[in-house]
Amino acid sequence: MHVPGPLSSKWTAYLGLLSALSAAFAPAVAVKEHDFKKCHQSGFCSRNRAFADHALASSSWQSPYNIAPESGSFRDGQYKGVILKTINDNGETVRLPITISFLESGTARVTVDEEKRQKGEIELRHGSKARKERYNEAERWVIVGGTTLDKAAKVDYEDKSQLTVKYGPSAKFEATIKFFPFSIDFKRDGSSQIKLNDQGLLNIEHWRPKVEKPAPEKKEGESDEENKTEETKEEPKAENESTWWDETFGGNTDTKPRGPESVALDISFVGYEHVYGIPSHASPLSLKQTRGGDGNYQEPYRLYNADVFEYILDSPMTLYGSIPFMQAHRKDSAVGVFWLNAAETWVDITKGKDYKNPLSLGTKSKTSTHTHWISESGLLDVFVFLGPTPKDLTAKYGELTGTTAMPQEFSLGYHQCRWNYVSDDDVKDVDRKMDKFKMPYDVIWLDIEYTDEKKYFTWDKHSFTDPIGMGKQLDSHGRKLVTIIDPHIKNVDNYPVVAELKSKDLAVKNKDGNIFEGWCWPGSSHWIDAFSPAAREWWASLFKYDAFKGTMENTWIWNDMNEPSVFNGPETTMPKDNLHAGNWEHRDVHNLNGMTFQNATYHALTSRKPGELRRPFVLTRAFFAGSQRVGAMWTGDNQAAWDHLAASIPMVLSQGIAGFPFAGADVGGFFGNPEKELLTRWYQAGAFYPFFRGHAHIDARRREPYLVGEPYTTIIAAALRLRYSLLPSWYTAFRHAHIDGTPIVKPMFYTHPSEEAGFAVDDQFFVGNTGLLAKPVTEKDKTTVDVWIPDAEVYYDYFTYYIIPTAKGKNVTLDAPMEKVPLLMRGGHVFARRDVPRRSSALMKWDDYTLVVAVGRDGRKAEGDLYVDDGDSYQYQSGQYIHRRFIFDGAAKSLSSVDAEGREPGSVAEGEWLKRMRGVGVDRIVLVGVPESWVGKKSVKVESEGNVWEAKMEVTPAAEGRAAFAVVRKVGVRIGADWRVVF
Numbered sequence: 001m002h003v004p005g006p007l008s009s010k011w012t013a014y015l016g017l018l019s020a021l022s023a024a025f026a027p028a029v030a031v032k033e034h035d036f037k038k039c040h041q042s043g044f045c046s047r048n049r050a051f052a053d054h055a056l057a058s059s060s061w062q063s064p065y066n067i068a069p070e071s072g073s074f075r076d077g078q079y080k081g082v083i084l085k086t087i088n089d090n091g092e093t094v095r096l097p098i099t100i101s102f103l104e105s106g107t108a109r110v111t112v113d114e115e116k117r118q119k120g121e122i123e124l125r126h127g128s129k130a131r132k133e134r135y136n137e138a139e140r141w142v143i144v145g146g147t148t149l150d151k152a153a154k155v156d157y158e159d160k161s162q163l164t165v166k167y168g169p170s171a172k173f174e175a176t177i178k179f180f181p182f183s184i185d186f187k188r189d190g191s192s193q194i195k196l197n198d199q200g201l202l203n204i205e206h207w208r209p210k211v212e213k214p215a216p217e218k219k220e221g222e223s224d225e226e227n228k229t230e231e232t233k234e235e236p237k238a239e240n241e242s243t244w245w246d247e248t249f250g251g252n253t254d255t256k257p258r259g260p261e262s263v264a265l266d267i268s269f270v271g272y273e274h275v276y277g278i279p280s281h282a283s284p285l286s287l288k289q290t291r292g293g294d295g296n297y298q299e300p301y302r303l304y305n306a307d308v309f310e311y312i313l314d315s316p317m318t319l320y321g322s323i324p325f326m327q328a329h330r331k332d333s334a335v336g337v338f339w340l341n342a343a344e345t346w347v348d349i350t351k352g353k354d355y356k357n358p359l360s361l362g363t364k365s366k367t368s369t370h371t372h373w374i375s376e377s378g379l380l381d382v383f384v385f386l387g388p389t390p391k392d393l394t395a396k397y398g399e400l401t402g403t404t405a406m407p408q409e410f411s412l413g414y415h416q417c418r419w420n421y422v423s424d425d426d427v428k429d430v431d432r433k434m435d436k437f438k439m440p441y442d443v444i445w446l447d448i449e450y451t452d453e454k455k456y457f458t459w460d461k462h463s464f465t466d467p468i469g470m471g472k473q474l475d476s477h478g479r480k481l482v483t484i485i486d487p488h489i490k491n492v493d494n495y496p497v498v499a500e501l502k503s504k505d506l507a508v509k510n511k512d513g514n515i516f517e518g519w520c521w522p523g524s525s526h527w528i529d530a531f532s533p534a535a536r537e538w539w540a541s542l543f544k545y546d547a548f549k550g551t552m553e554n555t556w557i558w559n560d561m562n563e564p565s566v567f568n569g570p571e572t573t574m575p576k577d578n579l580h581a582g583n584w585e586h587r588d589v590h591n592l593n594g595m596t597f598q599n600a601t602y603h604a605l606t607s608r609k610p611g612e613l614r615r616p617f618v619l620t621r622a623f624f625a626g627s628q629r630v631g632a633m634w635t636g637d638n639q640a641a642w643d644h645l646a647a648s649i650p651m652v653l654s655q656g657i658a659g660f661p662f663a664g665a666d667v668g669g670f671f672g673n674p675e676k677e678l679l680t681r682w683y684q685a686g687a688f689y690p691f692f693r694g695h696a697h698i699d700a701r702r703r704e705p706y707l708v709g710e711p712y713t714t715i716i717a718a719a720l721r722l723r724y725s726l727l728p729s730w731y732t733a734f735r736h737a738h739i740d741g742t743p744i745v746k747p748m749f750y751t752h753p754s755e756e757a758g759f760a761v762d763d764q765f766f767v768g769n770t771g772l773l774a775k776p777v778t779e780k781d782k783t784t785v786d787v788w789i790p791d792a793e794v795y796y797d798y799f800t801y802y803i804i805p806t807a808k809g810k811n812v813t814l815d816a817p818m819e820k821v822p823l824l825m826r827g828g829h830v831f832a833r834r835d836v837p838r839r840s841s842a843l844m845k846w847d848d849y850t851l852v853v854a855v856g857r858d859g860r861k862a863e864g865d866l867y868v869d870d871g872d873s874y875q876y877q878s879g880q881y882i883h884r885r886f887i888f889d890g891a892a893k894s895l896s897s898v899d900a901e902g903r904e905p906g907s908v909a910e911g912e913w914l915k916r917m918r919g920v921g922v923d924r925i926v927l928v929g930v931p932e933s934w935v936g937k938k939s940v941k942v943e944s945e946g947n948v949w950e951a952k953m954e955v956t957p958a959a960e961g962r963a964a965f966a967v968v969r970k971v972g973v974r975i976g977a978d979w980r981v982v983f
Contacts, residue, residue, distance in 0.1 A: 035250065036308070036317060036571050039300055043243025044205070044262035045346045048374040049300075051264070052201050052348070063181035063200035067098065069160055077102045077149035079165065083112065083182055085206060094206040100177065100184070102153040105146045105396050106168035108175060108186065110196065112263070112380040114206055122207040125245075128257030129513050129579060135378040135588035138342045141595065142626040146399035173386050186335075188386045192270045193335045194328075196382070201266035201372055204380060210245055210259060252570035255511055255577045258585075263380040266372050267337055271354065272328035273367040274749070274759045277336070277658045278303065278347060280319040280635065282311055285650040285747055285762035287326075290316060290348045300346040300374070305591050305622045307565035307572045310637060310671055313647045320563060320636045321623035322591045323658040327393050328369060332754050336393045338383040338400070341375040342592040342624060348372040376576075377588050390657070390750045391742065397659050398741025402629040404662050406738045408556075408617045409871025410480055411632065412730045413442030413841045414720055415693035416704065417482075420449035423463040424470035427481075430704055431474060435839055437706035439717050440724045442840045444474065445482045445558065445693070454522035455495050456485045457548045467550030478842025480554045482619070486561040487530070487597045490522030497542065501526055506535035508586070511577040518566040518574070527564055527574070530596035531589065532581035540604035556617040557601050562594040563622040594622020595630075602630035613874055619691075623660060632662040632691045640669030640700070645682050646778035650762035652689055656743030657750060662734075664691030673701050676712045677780065677818065683716045684821045685776035687723040688767065690730070690744040715819050721837055722821060726767075728832040728849060728866055733768025735867035735883070744768060752790040757809050761788050769864065771829025771854055772798065775814075775822040785822045786811040794827035794857040794929060801928045802962045827929060828856035830864030830886040830895075835924070845871070846916065848923035849975055851886060851895075855929035859890035865900050868975070870913040879908035882917060882976040888927070895925065896980040897973070905978070920975050925968040927983075932957060932964055934983065940968055944979035953983070 039045040055061045064086040072081035083096040095115040102108050113134060116122055120132040153167035156174065164176045176185040183197040196202075244260040246253055269275060274286045278301055289296040297315070303322035311319055324339040326347075339345065350372075353365040373382075383400065385393050416434065421427050427444055434441050452458040459467050474481055489498045489507075501507050502515060507526040510516040515526055529535050545551060566574050576587035586593075598620040605616035618631035627633065635651050638644045648665035655663035667686035668674045674682065683705065686692050696703055705716040723730075736742045743750065745765040748758030764775040764787060773795065775787045787804075788811050789795065795804040797814075804824060806812050816822045830853050838844045853862050869881035885900040899905075908914075935957045939950045951971050958964040966983070973979040 032309070033312070033317070036306060037249060039346055041249060042344070042346070043247050044260065044376045045300065045374055047205075047243060047260070048201075048203055048262060048264040048372070049348070051203050052199075052266075052372055055200050061200055063183075063197060063202055065096070065182045065197070065202050065204075067177070067179040067182050069179055072163070074155050074163070074165070076151045077153040077167065079163065079177065082115075085204065087206065096204055096206075100175070101147070102150045102165060102167035102175070103146060104148045104150045105399055106173060106386065107146065107396050107400070108167070108173075108384040109147070110184065110380070110382050110384070112204060114204065116207050117261075122258070123209060124257040125210060125259070126255050126257050126511070128255070128511065128577070129583050130257055130577070130585045131583050132258070134261065135342070135584055137582070137584070138340050138378065138381070138592065141592055142340060142401055142624070144400070144402045144626070144629070146396065168386070186384050186386060188335075188388060193333075193386055194337065194384055195268040195270060197266060198268045199266040199370060201264060203262070203264040205260040205262045207259060207261070249570055252575060254570070254575065254587075257511075257577065258377075261377045262374060263341070263378065264372065264374040265380060265382065266370060267382070269328035269335060269369040269371070271366040272330050272333075272335070272369050273351060274330070275326055275328045275349060275369050275371070276749070277323070277326040277654060279323050279654040279658050279660075280321045280651065281317070281654075282313045282315055282319065282647050282651060284314075284760070285653050286760040287349055288316070289350050291350050300348040300372075303345040303347070303591060304571075305563040305573075305594055305624075307561065307563050308636065309572075310639065313643055320621045321594065321627070321633060323623070323625050323660060324373075325397055325625060325658045326371065327390065327657060329390065329749050329753065329759060331756050332388070334387040334390045334393055334753065336385040336387070336397070338385070338397060338625065339373050339375070340381040340383065340625070341378045342589050343376040343378050343587055344590060345373065345375045347374070377585070390753055391740075394657060394659060394741040394743065401626045401659060403739065403741045404628045404660070404734065404737045405630060406615060406869075406876065407632070407662065407734055408615050409727070409731060410442040410841050411617045411691075412727055412734070413692070414440065414723060415443040415445060415482070415691075416441050417445035417447070417693055418696040418700070418702070419447035419698040421446060422449065424466055427470050428473050431477065431479065433704065433706050435477070437713060437717065438837070439705055440720050440837070440839055441479070442842070443480045443482055443556075445484075445695075447484050447698075448486070448521055449698075450483060453490070455490050455492070455497065457497055457542050459550050464550070468552065471550075471552040471554060475552065475554045478840040480556055480617075481552075482556045482558050482617070483551070484558045484560055485601065486521070486559065487527050487564055488518070488520040488522065488525035488561065488566075489528060491517060491524040491526055492522070498526060500538065501528060504534065504538060506532060506538055508574070509579040511575070511579065513579060516574070516578050519568045520561060520565060528597070528600075529580050530593075530600040531584070535581070536600040536603065539600045540607050543601075543604040544608050553612070553614075557605060558619045559594075559598050559601055560621050562597040562620060564593055591624050594620055595624040595627045598623070598627060599630050614872055615874065625659065628660040628662065632664070633660060634663065634691060634693065635665040637670045638666050640672035640674035640678065642678060642778060642780050644669055645678065645685060646763065648689075649685070649765070649776065649778070653743075653745060653747045653762055653765060656690075656745055657747065659741055661737050661744040662690050664689035664693055666693065666695040668694055668696060668703055670695055671697050671700070674703070676708055679703060679708060680712045680715050680818060681777050683719045685778065687719045687821070688745065688765070688774045688776065690734075692723060711819070718819070719821060724838065724841065724844070725833045725835055726772075726831075727841055727844065728834055728868070729768060729770045729772075731871070732832070732865060732867040733770070736768065748788065748790055755790050755809060758788060758790050764788065766826075769829070770831035771826035771864075772831065773824040773826060777816050777822065783815065783817050784813050785816045786813050787822065787824065792857070796825045796827070796854055796928050796963055798823040798825050800962060801965050803929075805961075825852070825854040825928065827854050828860065828862045829854050830862050830888060832864070832866040841871075846920055848921050850924040850926060851922055853886075853888050853895060853925065853927040855888065855890065855927060859929070859931055861890060862888040866975070867900075868917070875911060875913065880911045880914055882914075884975065893983045894980055895927075895983075896978075898978055914976070917976055918974060922971045922973050922975055923969070925971055925981065927966045927968075929963045930955065930966045930983075934966055935964065937983070941982040942971060942973060942979065943982070944973045944977050951981070
């Protein structure tokens with residue numbers, strides 16, 4: 001790994017060590033955990049954990065937070081009041097304004113601020129230029145809708161000690177706000193679901209001046225260690241001032257000019273044993289307890305975006321992105337919370353029995369999950385969702401933070417990447433060889449080495465001499481190029497980008513208000529401040545075709561290192577006392593940083609030339625709630641190891657239920673050299689990631705799929721072609737995600753919320769609404785898989801049409817030799833695919849469709865849909881799309897197609913794309929599980945657009961466990977028309 005530029009000897013040695021580790025990589029190598037804080041090393045986390053320990057250990061503990069009843073008022077769906085925090089035995093209090101908003105969507109929002117900071121009545125230390133108030137602008141970046149107040153909400157009961165509000169659809173939700181001590185009990189249909197401050201762990205660290213205390217006098221001959229008080233020798237306690245002020249970790253000191261300002265709250269999920277979400281962590285989908293004990297974690301889950309070099313598995317440690325959205329689930333009930341805070345956050349999780357009165361016969365104790373949320377700064381701002389289904393939660397969360405952007409269609413294909421392709425000739429050679437070996441792909445990627453000495457928006461003049469020629473070859477095959485652009489700008493002379501960054505004053509500042517300098521791949525670097533509107537406008541100018549020379553209409557962007565990664569910074573990131581636009585401290589906005597950079601790039605790509613209205617494609621490593629609106633993500637620097645392949649599945653599932661479904665993992669593993677079996681199995685799994693990219697480290701051997709050798713090359717090619725044949729169904733799934741926040745790949749608890757045995761299953765999933773159930777092989781030398789069957793519906797093998805001998809709630813063992821992707825079709829579904837092999841998705845654009853009908857048990861109905869648009873522009877927003885609903889009626893022996901949204905023919909004027917789609921039809925219909933009575937029938941009747949004709953049908957009878965199936969050929973109907981086929 002060569003890193004040019006004027007690096008200090010310290011950092012040259014550091015990066016050299018990283019290179020040596022990478023070159024000699026073995027799966028046993030793990031992240032240096034000591035480079036990242038544990039809770040006891042993070043002052044505010046340690047203080048709040050100690051606060052919780054004290055509160056929970058004391059039988060007489062009472063929370064010092066009370067609402068002043070006379071301060072409260074309720075109007076138009078919103079309660080406003082003041083919490084008084086008692087801070088000493090003299091009864092002195094701190095005023096904390098609270099707003100509880102009941103929204104039309106049925107969501108509730110609780111926000112607590114601090115009056116002194118709100119009014120700016122505090123003093124900053126060190127002459128800091130930072131803002132005095134608590135950070136209150138996260139909403140500007142994250143929330144896009146769903147905040148209209150529910151004016152129909154009404155006070156149902158009120159006295160001097162509490163207030164009950166009924167709200168939501170049919171007023172079936174209620175919130176009881178208790179004043180002494182403050183707590184809120186959220187109920188649905190009269191039953192408690194979520195409680196805030198039920199355990200009394202609310203803790204808002206109010207502003208206080210630092211009082212300099214004289215150091216204890218040292219006796220003659222006494223050492224510094226002996227001179228320490230007993231208090232300072234111990235771990236910090238809840239009110240020990242040793243972590244209130246300046247705090248040092250790893251040689252970096254945080255000046256903390258505002259002093260202690262953390263916010264913490266316990267949130268209890270009453271009667272819920274399983275909680276999910278808060279990605280990204282390399283941990284199971286159903287989150288573990290974090291307070292020790294057998295099988296539990298010792299540390300809280302941490303949300304603090306960081307460049308974690310070689311992350312470890314089964315751990316709550318932080319990774320590259322953060323979404324503080326948690327869901328709880330029990331049989332037929334789901335609830336959730338969204339903690340809107342962009343500062344460093346820790347979440348403790350414990351579970352316990354809610355014991356009933358032993359004299360009450362027939363009652364059972366239930367397990368509740370208790371969570372403790374701790375953020376370093378900002379407002380206490382939490383949204384409460386009362387479900388009752390998982391789909392309700394993702395829909396309401398999507399209403400607040402936005403849903404996944406409709407992607408470019410090509411982005412759902414396969415992406416070929418490595419660090420690095422060394423020249424434009426290298427890129428063209430890979431492109432040709434993918435064709436030679438009949439391996440479809442859509443995108444080839446360039447990592448940092450394509451630049452001129454790590455200067456972004458440039459090309460290496462020796463290796464990439466003709467980027468336009470390279471782009472034209474790719475374009476001729478319908479393919480795209482993605483180039484990496486990171487937020488660190490090389491600080492070197494004769495580089496116009498950094499000169500403008502400095503002259504226009506658009507960079508992140510240090511605590512003194514001067515431009516921040518740190519170290520990353522280019523050496524000395526500055527960072528664009530994407531919180532600044534002026535910086536975003538300037539950033540957009542750099543992507544114009546005449547500015548970023550060598551790029552074309554088929555060039556798209558990858559944003560990496562945007563946590564941000566700062567090699568010589570604390571925990572490999574930016575100092576918390578740095579300053580952003582508006583003089584907000586970096587500590588306030590850290591987890592938002594990656595999102596703001598991706599957002600700047602996304603909007604830059606919409607303005608590369610006048611009139612070019614195309615959907616951008618931007619991949620990001622760092623993310624926050626709302627990032628789903630502007631691109632895709634991947635799980636970062638994983639390893640070429642079987643356990644990392646297995647871990648990728650719950651990680652991708654967790655992203656989906658947390659509202660960011662355009663997710664994937666580096667196929668093959670970033671670090672190391674995967675054995676051939678592992679690489680092959682990873683392609684089979686990756687074919688079912690929403691984002692499907694192969695990637696490798698610069699020191700890894702070349703591993704383009706055509707290099708693996710037989711039989712693996714053929715098997716990988718088959719996995720790629722399976723992905724491409726199903727692209728219509730993947731794109732349809734993205735449409736649903738875009739409309740209502742539905743995950744692309746769905747875990748068992750999401751699709752079958754009544755089946756308790758599936759709540760912790762996280763190694764299999766359904767794809768969209770297709771009924772396709774995938775269970776990738778993730779273990780070495782395995783030739784079978786055990787699939788958990790969630791219901792009594794019939795399941796067919798996707799490839800052979802064999803009926804799976806199943807029983808509801810049981811595991812069934814399936815053969816899975818190397819050449820087999822374990823994939824089942826659930827009865828009752830219809831899905832679309834395209835069966836003609838092509839080199840890229842662009843070349844499939846005008847191909848006819850095949851419809852597959854998996855007939856339900858006992859020949860019952862089957863349904864499905866297909867969404868199609870031009871896959872590139874925003875014309876779908878004006879109705880330029882096709883959305884068909886397919887209904888198989890077993891009793892009527894018919895399959896029909898109707899507009900999924902009830903639009904009448906001719907209700908939308910046809911643009912050029914819709915006109916061309918008039919020539920695209922349904923070529924084949926495959927029906928699996930047809931009655932034996934169909935055997936011998938040779939044709940079917942087709943009715944469409946006022947015409948009736950016959951199409952040929954061939955029926956294969958059932959045999960040796962295989963279902964009877966029928967194939968109708970040359971159906972001859974338009975994909976966008978109403979039609980009916982009668983069997």
